[in-house]
Amino acid sequence: MKLTYNWLKDFVDISLKPKELADKLTMAGLEVVSLEEFEGDYVFEIEITSNRPDWLSVIGIAREVSAITGRKLKPTADSRQPTAGSGSLHIKIENKKACPFYSARLIYEVKVGPSPSGIADRLKAIGLRPVNNIVDITNYVLWATGQPLHAFDLDKIVGANLCVRPNDGGQTRRSAPTHRKISVRFAKSGEEIISIDGISRKLSPKILVITDENRPVAIAGIMGGKESQVSEATRNILLESAYFHPLVIRKAARLLGLSSDSSYRFERSVSMGGILDSSDLASSLILKYAGGNPGPLFKAGSDAKTPAKSIIFNIPRANKLLGKDLSAVKIKANLSALGFKTASLKKDTLKITPPAFRQDISTPADILEEVCRVYGYENIPLSLPSIKPSQLPEENIQLIQERAAQTLSSLGFNEVITYSLLSQEALKRIRSDGQTTVFLENPLSQEQEVLRPSLTWGLLNVLARNLELGNTKCAFFEIGNCFSQDSECRFLGIVMNKRGSTTLTTGGLLELKGVLELLLQKIGIKDYKFIPSTDPLFTVGYSSALVTGKEEFGFLGQAKKEILTELRIDESEVIIAGLNLDKLKNLACFSRVYQPLPKYPSVSRDISLIVDETISYQALIDAIKSGNGLESLENIKFKDVYRSEALGKTKKSITISLEFRSPEETLTDSQVNSRVESIIQTVSRELGAGIR
């Protein structure tokens, strides 16, 4: 909402300088977003909140200025207009809910021309382009009073009763057609109108229109039609002033994708009390600046105001809510400055009636806000509430993700945040079979129309972008929600290239496996396994799923060459991992029990076992654990895998280190040797392993 300093002064005396006034308005809830000098006047641009349609006019803001500065509003001159002449116009309102009241005033023999500078300059100041005196006056009155008006060229309204008054001194006489009417109805399918902006618009039965005998001449409350607009040639006009239902106008404006100063106000509701007053004001200005003769005023429906409901207001409760004791006298004074009527019921209770233009007021909370606003938010003291301990538990998942993030960042991984919406193209690259996805109904673009099913695409893009920027050492993680048709789950995703190796190891799949093992240990998850998996995202044979019991809760793999090429990632190894943190919620354990520190030294023995190529390390360990010699075996450590021509193509040698320790004694060589012997017997029996 824009208005000028001098325009406001038409309605209220102001002694404050423009900047001071702007500050006062801002602190009263009318945020002045800009204040600029314009040809000797000052233009205020004010952000009006959607609950205050009454502030969408100069007079409305003047009322507020009067309340906050204590200056009385200037009395407005009585602009009630004589109506005269004959002629008939039948106004038919087909839907009284959509349009409870419609008025049409006829003015004859106007002289259309440029506006007087007083009006044109103000319109220019608020950014409107002057058109001609008639159109400008309707805009001017809209801005001054908040009531949208529309002027039609009466002679373009087919079937309307163009009344030619008798005794008008030999002026053009026209024979009046019979049965003229203006209808307010919903458009019929297939109807069209060219609006004033020159665009042909298809209408539909949810759009309210004004029609003459034959066709729509205006989109009700939004924009007039081009054909019936007031032009240089116009001599007689029909001035419309009406009430259209906010929801009807809002829906139509949305359907048409068309918003105007008029629809903006109807959507927020105009005041019944101002409909005829504004018509009178416009009429008087037209007669003054465009000449002409006043014609009759036609009305349909009722502009009776809904009686204001009074509200019972409890002062002690209000003061408790404010945290400041205001007296009944103070409260009454603040409210009456805003035009509210107040009466004391009992000692602590007021009966309050809001003014008719305050349709936003219906509850004690609304009154409280007004009291507080006029008293000044800045005058409410500061206090700190006593906060009682909450019965709400801290959520486990917050602990899990904090611990995981700490572990990862201390290992050198950097946290990233990526967009959670993807394109369908991206989705095709990463979706594994059977995964379902959620689509947006109203995406901004095809780039963002799917809710991400995993963090992988975002992470790979971060990697690609960083390589492009010359950041070669890449190790990233993200914690965020991912979506399927049934659920929304919190995931942890990790991506790294080989150069991103963060520890002293060589980098790659086994490094990230080690990171995951450490991370799971930190959140207290023990009984899980990496099992081979097939995911089209990964190179065949280079991926595994993390499972506990039957539940799969994560994955680890090396990204397939194709997807890397597509993202222009020129890297030999890109490793990706993901954990579903929601699934870990119930498995995570943060309690720890102290284990006494060992008193006796450990003894270790390295053994190299020659086994078939097909036997996995896990199979070897499982075999050892199934046999004898396990007494005091504290740990089995992997050392290396060795292959050579001498061993042959089908064999490999795995070296492991067996660590023994007893809590009761220092183990002797012979004790350890016999156990190692048992273990070797087990693997040779179970797996046919030989000793190298």
Added chain:
Amino acid sequence: MSFDWTAIEQEAQKEINQASSGEAIEALRIKYLGRQGLLAEITGSISALSASERPEFGKKANYLKNKLTRFLEERVSQLKEKESQDLETFDLTLPGEPIPQIGTRHPITQTIQEITAIFSKLGFVTVEGPEVENEYNNFSGLNIPLDHPSRDAFDTFYLKPETRNQKPVTRKERFLLRSHTSPVQIRVMKEHKPPLAVIVPGKVYRPDAVDASHSFVFHQIEGFLVDQEVSFADLKGTLTAFAQRLFGEKIQMRFRPHFFPFTEPSAEVDISCMLCKRNQKPVTRNQEKKCSVCGGKGWLEILGCGMIHPNVFANVGYPKDKYSGFAFGMGIERIAMLKYGINDIRLFFENDLRFLRQF
């Protein structure tokens, strides 16, 4: 026979301390402690003493021997130290060894942690909610009616109904991506009775085209406190304490009346601009040009807040007039941009390592 024990000791000490090489020390050791040295000579004379004098003499001789041994040792180590110093000096101005960088948390996460830490010290508990919400929690429950201009501020992404397994109850109850964190108010209050002091960080979505100051996904923190007799003064006090901890004791604040459908009275909170400090001193001619942070207004809007609307309490089933409470919400990107002087919101989502490592 008597010796001047003290004089011998002093003389020896002087000589030893003047020795400046290993050879000189060795010569002195031979002179005093050698097989034919002074001490041997002294001990040899013991036979001339009476049996009653001998123990006392022995003690003194032994004492002297120990002393001299120590003098010699000390001088040796002194000389060694001096020798090594003469050879090389340690240059501590050399750079520290390059240590592999540890990873960083995203600046948005760090800002969320900083804010939640402040509130958690005040007694607030962190709760999260889903990003896919229903229309009721996001709108109607919060007193934002369907088809009302107050909804214009909340353009929203809706989900294609056929791509969700859970079906909405009515046509109007469509699923959407929450456009603010406020629906968590409804979720928490429906499940729990006051007293409640809750802080809700999370992602929110609005169909805004991406540019330097807009993003279709961003982060918010919501907070609310509900109890019997919570006041607007409590709201002001709590948020003032918060802003002073986050931005410093010296900032100025103002609470401006505003409109939110789910609070009444409602306010927007501004802090004084930390760059131009226009509100803290007279504006000089030089400052007349617009400040790059506040645009010349001198104030920066940081959050919206208010007393929870009685209709919201009614919607979650709280008895009328029994409870009162306040709620507030702020955009994390905005706070982080102000705190760190970042001028483009897209930097948060680009994740350039050189950007991330600055925090």
